[in-house]
Amino acid sequence: MKKTLFFSFLLVVATLWVGCGSDSDDAKTTTTGTTTTQSTTEQPAQPAEETKQDEATTQAGDDLVAIGKKLFTDKTCATCHAPDKKLVGPSIQDIAKIYADKGASIVDFLKQKSKPIVDTDPGQVSVMKANLDGFVKDMKDDELKALEAYMMSVK
Ligand code: HEC
Numbered sequence: 435m436k437k438t439l440f441f442s443f444l445l446v447v448a449t450l451w452v453g454c455g456s457d458s459d460d461a462k463t464t465t466t467g468t469t470t471t472q473s474t475t476e477q478p479a480q481p482a483e484e485t486k487q488d489e490a491t492t493q494a495g496d497d498l499v500a501i502g503k504k505l506f507t508d509k510t511c512a513t514c515h516a517p518d519k520k521l522v523g524p525s526i527q528d529i530a531k532i533y534a535d536k537g538a539s540i541v542d543f544l545k546q547k548s549k550p551i552v553d554t555d556p557g558q559v560s561v562m563k564a565n566l567d568g569f570v571k572d573m574k575d576d577e578l579k580a581l582e583a584y585m586m587s588v589k
Contacts, residue, residue, distance in 0.1 A: 495583065502584025505577055509569065514561075517588050523562060524552050526588040533586065540582040544570050 506512050514522035515529070532552050533540055542548040546566055550559050570578075 498580050498583040499587045500584075501577075502580035502582070502587075505581055506584055509573070509581075511565075511581070523558070526585050528552060530586050530588050540585055541575075541578045544573075544578050544581065546571075 506515075515524070515526050517526045519525050520528070529540070529552050532538075536551060538548065538551060543550065544566065546563075550562065553559070573581075
């Protein structure tokens with residue numbers, strides 16, 4: 435009788451021991467499990483999605499600006515117009531600012547549909563007009579739009 439009691443006591447202790455042990459183990463794995471899943475899936479996923487959206491919305495504009503930037507060099511505009519300082523002609527920044535302020539169109543100016551508004555000195559105007567009459571009149575609308583997009587992007 436004594437022996438059986440002792441064994442049942444041992445059994446109870448053993449069960450409690452194992453029970454407690456496995457309980458706390460379970461608790462641990464669940465907590466670490468949740469924290470790992472959160473940090474690996476949710477957090478890095480968000481910034482990646484944002485970048486994708488930004489790229490999608492600005493891609494078309496960026497392409498036009500890149501084409502315009504290349505044309506600006508290829509068509510020799512860059513020899514007279516620097517981004518931020520006056521060369522022969524006004525800086526691109528000055529031109530872009532005045533066109534933005536007045537809501538004017540560089541495409542119209544390049545097609546000689548509108549008069550110069552940045553530098554109206556007749557000597558200066560004739561230098562630029564020589565380009566407009568010379569080769570700019572043969573450029574396609576798409577190219578003029580790209581040049582405008584590039585010039586307006588220079589801040
Ligand atoms: C030989 C030098 C020279 C070259 C090359 C040249 N420009 Fe100009 N540009 C000038 C000068 C000088 C002015 C100032 C006179 C004026 O504003 O019309 C000017 C003015 C401008 C203006 C401002 C017009 C305004 O409203 O006053 C724009 C826009 C412009 N150029 C765009 C271009 C583009 C685009 C090209 C290339 C296709 C180009 N330029 C090539 C000399 C040049």
